[in-house]
Amino acid sequence: MRPFRKASLLLGISQTMTYVLLTLASLVTLAPFYWLAVAAFKNKEDFFAYNFLPPGEGLFGVAWERLSLGNFTRIFTELDFANNILNSVFLASTTAVLSTITAAMGGYALARFEFRGRNLVLAVVLTALVIPAPLLLAPSYQLLYHLNLLDSYAGLLLPAVAPAFGVFLFRQTMLNSVPPSLIESARIDGCGELRTFFTIVLPLVRPMLGAYLMISFLGTWNNFINPQIILQDAEKFPLSVALASLQTAYRSEYGMITAGTLVSIAPVALLFLLLQKEFIRGLTSGAVKE
Amino acid sequence: MIGALPASLLALCVVSMLCTALVIARDKQEHKGLVYWSFAREHLRAYVQQTESWNKQNPDLPVHLTYVSEQALTDRMMGSFFAGTPSADMIEMNQGPNVNVWRGPDEATGFRDLAPLLRRDGLIDKINPPSLSPWTRQGRIYGLPHDVHPVLLCYRADIVEAAGINVDELTTWDKFFEALAPLCGDLDGDGYSDRHVLEMPETTHFMLVIMVDQAGGMLIDDYDRVHMNSPAVANVLAKLASWAAREDKLTADIPVFTAAAAQPLLKGQALSWLCPDWRVANMYDMAPGLAGKVKLMPLPAWEEGGRRTSVLGGTMLGLPKVTRGGAETAEAAWQFARNLYFSKETAEYLFRETGIITPIKDYWTLPVFDEKSDFFCGQRFGRMYIEQAPNVPIRSSSPYLHQCCEELLSAYTRLISYAQEHDARDMESLQSEAARLLDIAAKNVQLAVDRGTFEEGEK
Amino acid sequence: MNRHRKAVAPWVPYLFVAPFLITFALFTVYPLFQSIVLTTQQTIGPGFERYVGADNFRNILSDPKFWIAVKNTLLFASASVAIQMPLALGLALLMNQPWLRGRSFYRLAVFSPALVGSVFVGIMSAIVFQARTGMLNRSLHALFNFNPDFPWLSTYLMPAMIIATLWMWTGFNMIYFLAALQNVEKELVDSASIDGAGTWQRFLHVTLPAIRPVAGYVTLISLIASLQVFELPYLMLSRLNSGPENRGLTVVMYLYQTGFNVGDLGYASAIGWILALLLIFLSILYRRMSRDERT
Structure with missing residues (x-):
């Protein structure tokens, strides 16, 4: 920080302000998480009696002995939480894999092939981008009813496999980062079309692939309205629906709700920490590169 | 070929396949019976x-x-x-x-x-x-x-009786509020009132509907005819609003029935609350600290000699x-x-564990209902609930009942704001405003009823 | 392997679009047309239906609850976007300082709520915003002697919803602005600062115009998402009702209530179409505006 002279005082103040503001923003954002993490370990009496940790004789003036894993044990014994976790992982990972592959294939075809009806498909995809999902709730429910797919995973997975948004994203990416010459030479080398796609094209769009997997995984993990409407058997419920059903008019099990929320958001947070860079790049690529 | 694919896709593929296997294996369980x-x-x-x-x-x-x-x-x-x-x-x-x-x-x-x-x-x-x-x-x-769910009033006997108040004399809501109002106000000096006469939430309609039902103000009947704009309902709203809108707000807006509500009750934020029989178990569970501090009494009536219970x-x-x-x-x-x-065992067990009174009249003579309760300072609360059971008001099974309750709550909160904004605390202006708000509410419900083509031609 | 020539077999592209196209046709295109049919029907669940012609639209126009939902939704969307955008941009500017240390921590901290999902935020909000016992009122009371009974979940439901949305999405939008700023940084700002422009001038004349396309895109996306808000108020209100005076009722929530609580899929579809037309109108408006800018 040597080169600054007269302005250094001013700069110092503005730097301090920046740190103060950012720290404040982070504190405000993280406070609910801290509250959640603490609340999940509190017992019924302390839950609303103290805002954060119960005060006591222990280290830092906290009654640590009043905290317990009780709420966590309860969600796994009294409720079927292990099952809900399995369902969520199943739905999110399967949807992510299937929709990513479908979207990548569709995007590839639209970007790198000439075929009859291509412009029509492209127009349909672009139109579909502006259709709000809630509009399709009622007719989809009716369709699933007639197909006898209500209360089944197929009823949730099949509609999620055709993401117009994903096809659109992958088409853009393929146009930018898959050179036609490379595909040509692969063909000349006698490489089959599917093989070309999986071994040459997909690795080229690796960042987009990671980002889209993550977007789709997160979207399914946090999806509530579709499983809520389509599933009826509690054994099939993902975390979002299972957790939401703990809130009731006459009595809400707050200890279990907070413990359940913590368990529900932890895997996603972990996944994000691992894939942070890819995710952010994928998110912003559509907007920023334009 | 597989080696060229991105690791994230492969990993998720594996996870997905594993879970699919687990889910398929699990889904085979079927209940018989x-x-x-x-x-x-x-x-x-x-x-x-x-x-x-x-x-x-x-x-x-x-x-x-x-x-x-x-x-x-x-x-x-x-x-x-x-x-x-x-x-x-x-x-x-x-x-x-x-x-x-x-x-x-x-x-x-x-x-x-x-x-x-x-x-x-x-x-x-x-x-x-x-x-x-x-x-x-x-x-x-x-x-x-499954139940009758008569409503009694639960009050903080430790505070109310220490103040020398005899609740037996408080036979109407007017008398009740008048007698307990002096106990309320800002106790810790932070400028906000922390003691109120009655728990009356403004976020949920349950307690409000108890009050309306007690006064005999049916909102809608089971042929979907709307009656919520009757003078009886307007009167209840006006009375409650006059207490809620006071400078020293006499009603406590508590998120009722939640664990959050237990704290205000324990701290005496509300001196009394409407207590259907099933709430007894709720109190055992959420607020065990109230044991020996609370008692039950029949609801004060809206008019002298009126109904002393309700239902929820x-x-x-x-x-x-x-x-x-x-x-x-x-x-x-x-x-x-x-x-x-229809079994005696169910009736007995339910009362013991949850305080719920059976709707089967034959069992009302069972000795279990005459047991003294330590929680309620030695009161025979089972008998108290049973005495009120035949007087419980009739309720509606209209599919529009829920909307009526929502509209009622809206009318109530609007009435409170009206009272505060116009400084109108006298019963006359509150009643006429309540009547006006209830007319709007009734009209809204009527619109929904009229929309239900499926119900048409049924009457 | 076999010997392919340069020419591609004609069925190959269809093979690649087929999985998408088939599911898309069945689960998006067909329901889309079916939704038009449904707007002329009244149903009890998917099993009982009856033709009612244009009655659904006629009834919606005279349905006070629908208009409350529209009013709430528009208020929610415009207010939350209007507050979110400057906040997100401000945060991005702060984080874009070249000398900042711990940037990745701050970025992660501010972004983290977006990961949680509105279901979980809705559930948390139901507890955090409670009067007297909720975390927010308790903290504010302890810090500023704020009214401990401040009725977030009744009278001030809309501000509470907007605050919850701000908490969730400001950091998310900040990421877009930050990415845009970093692009601007390299290309333009250097040249401008060499010319001797002041900080404020530079921001106004160089940075802001350069990030305008991104700002437009983010605003549109946020607006479209906010107009479809459902989970947040639905779960915040414990799912029992729409709050006193329907203060928390949104258009999609009303669509859900009529379609899946009451069971009238026809009425729900009609509401869906009104919402769709509004969103399509907004998208067209955005395209027009961004096209005008370019020319």
């Missing part, structure tokens, strides 16, 4: 013994008691009724959120009409008549009543039309349901 859903764990505990003995006698059709949380039960039940798919053989459901069950003609209703069976088995006269009303729709009875909530046991076993298991389900709901 009759499935019983209830939204209340404490109810199911009362049925364990009788279910075991049933299962011994009927090994082919064992009953599986299943807890389904309330909201999930509503969603799954409605989902299966709409889709015509089987859900459970017996469903114990709560009235509040489930009014949509009664929408449309009988063919569209998911439950069987039990009136013929009740008459066939000569059981209908054994039931406390008002307790059938929420499940009776235009002459058809869609469920067995209610559970029924219904038998869905569509079941896995079809007609074969339908009779068995009825047998089980009837035995369970």
Whole structure:
């Protein structure tokens, strides 16, 4: 920080302000998480009696002995939480894999092939981008009813496999980062079309692939309205629906709700920490590169 | 070929395949016999013994008691009724959120009409008549009543009696509020009032509806005729608003029935609260610290000599039309349901564990109801509830009831704002404003009723 | 392997679009047309239906609850976007300082709520915003002697919803702005600062115009998402009702209530179409505006 002279005082103040503001923003954002993490370990009496940790004789003036894993044990014994976790992982990972592959294939075809009806498909995809999902709730429910797919995973997975948004994203990416010459030479080398796609094209769009997997995984993990409407058997419920059903008019099990929320958001947070860079790049690529 | 693919895709593929295998392996479990859903764990505990003995006698059709949380039960039940798919053989459901069950003609209703069976088995006269009303729709009875749910007033005896107040003299709400108001106000000097006469939430309609029901102000009848703009309802709203809008707000806006509500009660933020019999167990559970500090009394009346109780909530046991076993298991389900709901053991157990009074009049003489309670300072609270049970008001089974309750709450909160903004605390102007707001509310509900083409031509 | 020539077999592209196209046709295109049919019907669940012609639209126009939902939704969307955008941009500017240390921590901290999902935020909000016992009122009371009974969940439901949305999405939008700023940084700002422009001038004349396309895109996306808000108020209100005076009722919530609580899929579809037309109108408006800018 040597080169600054007269302005250094001013700069110092503005730097301090920046740190103060950012720290404040982070504190405000993280406070609910801290509250959640603490609340999940509190017992019924302390839950609303103290805002954060119960005060006591222990280290830092906290009654640590009043905290317990009780709420966590309860969600796994009294409720079927292990099952809900399995369902969520199943739905999110399967949807992510299937929709990513479908979207990548569709995007590839639209970007790198000439075929009859291509412009029509492209127009349909672009139109579909502006259709709000809630509009399709009622007719989809009716369709699933007639197909006898209500209360089944197929009823949730099949509609999620055709993401117009994903096809659109992958088409853009393929146009930018898959050179036609490379595909040509692969063909000349006698490489089959599917093989070309999986071994040459997909690795080229690796960042987009990671980002889209993550977007789709997160979207399914946090999806509530579709499983809520389509599933009826509690054994099939993902975390979002299972957790939401703990809130009731006459009595809400707050200890279990907070413990359940913590368990529900932890895997996603972990996944994000691992894939942070890819995710952010994928998110912003559509907007920023334009 | 596989090696060239991105690791994230491969990893998720593996996870997905693993989970698919697990899910497929798991989905093979199927229940044999009759499935019983209830939204209340404490109810199911009362049925364990009788279910075991049933299962011994009927090994082919064992009953599986299943807890389904309330909201999930509503969603799954409605989902299966709409889709015509089987859900459970017996469903114990709560009235509040489930009014949509009664929408449309009988063919569209998911439950069987039990009136013929009740008459066939000569059981209908054994039931406390008002307790059938929420499940009776235009002459058809869609469920067995589980309870009566009379309402008494629970008050902080430790504070109120220490102040030398004799609650026996407080026979009307006016007297009650007048006597307790001096105890309220800002106790810790932070500028905000932290003691109020009565818990009266402004976020949920339950307590408000108790008050309206007590005054005999039916909101809508079970032929969907709207009565909510009656003078009786307007009077209740005006009175309550006059207390809520005061400078020293006499009503406490507490998130009622939640664990959050226990703290304000323990701290004496509300000196009294409306207490249907089922809330007794709620208090045991959420606020054990109230033991020995609280007592019950009949509700103060709206007018001298008026009704001293009201009603809130209610559970029924219904038998869905569509079941896995079809007609074969339908009779068995009825047998089980009837035995369970008309048994002495259930009546006794429920009262002991949850404070809930049985709707079967024959059992009201059971000695269990005369036991003294330490929680309520030695009061025989079972007897107190039973004394009020026959006076419980009639309720509606209209599918528009829920909307009426919402509109009622809106009218109430608007009335409070009106009183505060216009500094209008006199009963006359509050009553006329309440009447105006209720007219709007009634009109809104009427619009929804008129929209329901399916109900047309039924009357 | 076999010997392919340069020419591609004609069925190959169809093979690649087929999985998408088939599911898309069945689960998006067909329901889309079916939704038009449904607007002329009244149903009880998917099983009972009756033709009612244009009655659904006629009834919606005279349905006070629908208009309350529209009013709430528009208020929610415009207010939350209007507050979110400057906040997100401000945060991005702060984080874009070249000398900042711990940037990745700050970025992660501010972004983290977006990961949680509105279901979980809705559930948490139901507890955090409670009067007297909720975390927010308790903290504010302890810090500023704020009214401990401040009725977030009744009278001030809309501000509470907006605050919850701000908490969730400001950091998310900040990421877009930050990415845009970093692009601007390299290309333009250097040249401008060499010319001797002041900080404020530079921001106004160089940075702001350069990030305008991104700002437009983010605003549109946020607006479209906010107009479809459902989970947050639905779960915040414990799913029992729409709050006193329907203060928390949104258009999609009303669509859900009529379609899946009441069971009238026809009425729900009609509501869906009104919402769709509004969103399509907004998208077209955005395209027009961004096209005008370019020319």
